[in-house]
Amino acid sequence: MINFTVGPVQSSESVLAIGAEQVPYFRTVEFSEMMLENERLIKKFAHTTEDSRVVFMTCSGSGGMEAAIINTLTKSDKALVVNGGSFGQRFVELLTLHEIPFTEIKLEYGKALKPEHLAPYEGKGYTAFLLQKHETSTGVHFDINLVSDFCKRNDCFLIVDTISTFLTDPFDMEALNAGVMITGSQKALACPPGIAVMALAPSALERIEHTKCCCQYLDLKLALKNQERGQTPWTPAVSVLRQINVRLKEIDAVGGDQVEIARAAHLANYFRNKLIEYQLPFEIVSESLSNAVTPLHPTTQSAYEIFLKLKDEYGIWICPNGGDMKDKIFRVGHLGCLTEADYDKLIAAFLELRGKKFI
Numbered sequence: 001m002i003n004f005t006v007g008p009v010q011s012s013e014s015v016l017a018i019g020a021e022q023v024p025y026f027r028t029v030e031f032s033e034m035m036l037e038n039e040r041l042i043k044k045f046a047h048t049t050e051d052s053r054v055v056f057m058t059c060s061g062s063g064g065m066e067a068a069i070i071n072t073l074t075k076s077d078k079a080l081v082v083n084g085g086s087f088g089q090r091f092v093e094l095l096t097l098h099e100i101p102f103t104e105i106k107l108e109y110g111k112a113l114k115p116e117h118l119a120p121y122e123g124k125g126y127t128a129f130l131l132q133k134h135e136t137s138t139g140v141h142f143d144i145n146l147v148s149d150f151c152k153r154n155d156c157f158l159i160v161d162t163i164s165t166f167l168t169d170p171f172d173m174e175a176l177n178a179g180v181m182i183t184g185s186q187k188a189l190a191c192p193p194g195i196a197v198m199a200l201a202p203s204a205l206e207r208i209e210h211t212k213c214c215c216q217y218l219d220l221k222l223a224l225k226n227q228e229r230g231q232t233p234w235t236p237a238v239s240v241l242r243q244i245n246v247r248l249k250e251i252d253a254v255g256g257d258q259v260e261i262a263r264a265a266h267l268a269n270y271f272r273n274k275l276i277e278y279q280l281p282f283e284i285v286s287e288s289l290s291n292a293v294t295p296l297h298p299t300t301q302s303a304y305e306i307f308l309k310l311k312d313e314y315g316i317w318i319c320p321n322g323g324d325m326k327d328k329i330f331r332v333g334h335l336g337c338l339t340e341a342d343y344d345k346l347i348a349a350f351l352e353l354r355g356k357k358f359i
């Protein structure tokens with residue numbers, strides 16, 4: 001199998017090897033030290049301030065999104081949220097569920113965020129801003145600097161879902177003055193699913209301290225208190241945390257986040273150039289691409305049929321879309337342990353399908 005989906009993605013041999021080991025008991029000095037190292041390396045790669053903190057929650061990325069909302073926002077906030085696809089829609093649903101007042105900036109699929117989208121909300125008393133740095137469902141990389149500048153001018157608390165772009169595109173939490181950054185173990189961290197990673201700036205820590213969290217399991221006060229000594233309130237996904245440790249050290253050893261980002265950029269460009277070189281019948285549908293994913297609209301065949309064909313006959317997994325995008329869009333990911341040779345195989349499969357008039 002070659003996996004080009006957007007998560008879970010392919011892991012390195014050393015990460016896989018940890019998965020084959022017995023799960024150790026975790027209330028130990030050794031585990032605590034490892035967790036503190038994980039925190040230190042996430043802070044380094046997310047470019048946080050020294051006094052920021054990191055917690056590792058045992059849940060998928062969506063649990064991190066919900067934890068951010070219920071621990072840092074209250075009914076007296078007035079939030080802005082960008083909704084450009086299914087993950088933006090998830091933020092909208094969470095804000096609705098938890099009764100946080102908000103205004104939605106709804107974007108058409110594939111469209112970039114522009115200054116004119118934010119202009120109407122300038123000086124209107126908004127206190128919080130939530131967005132995906134990269135809306136993975138449509139492959140649109142939003143202009144985070146635009147949002148960060150708006151938040152600085154308007155004194156808005158910024159919550160950024162970087163679940164698919166942490167380690168594929170630059171992210172400087174301190175420079176952006178972001179309050180919360182959320183990512184997940186199964187995207188560019190290239191580990192199995194099970195852990196949401198949250199980086200929390202001092203502005204977030206203050207909000208958490210003064211917010212009554214409605215959920216015990218996702219209470220960040222408890223997570224922060226325990227992480228002070230490298231522990232978690234509940235039994236965590238121990239193996240995944242060990243795999244994250246191996247992976248973070250691997251990235252650190254080769255030069256850190258910049259090198260990892262350059263690797264993703266190289267693979268993305270390699271694939272995109274091949275599409276042009278062979279004039280494959282796919283259109284790139286995003287106005288603003290990240291290095292994480294290439295979203296494509298096939299002009300001659302249903303996107304979902306292409307996904308099925310590659311999976312069933314070639315053992316190659318591209319990423320299908322759901323809902324009304326099912327037949328229109330498929331995505332090719334550049335996350336995880338992939339090489340140029342893997343993309344050559346994908347392109348060869350596309351060429352064969354074109355030869356057989358399937359596409």
Ligand SMILES: *Cc1c(COP(=O)(O)O)cnc(C)c1O
Pocket residue numbers: 007060061062063087132134135136161162163164184193
């Ligand atoms: C994958 C993803 C999520 C959701 O993550 P789960 O781990 O499936 O809960 C949220 N936001 C973005 C941008 C994602 O790419």
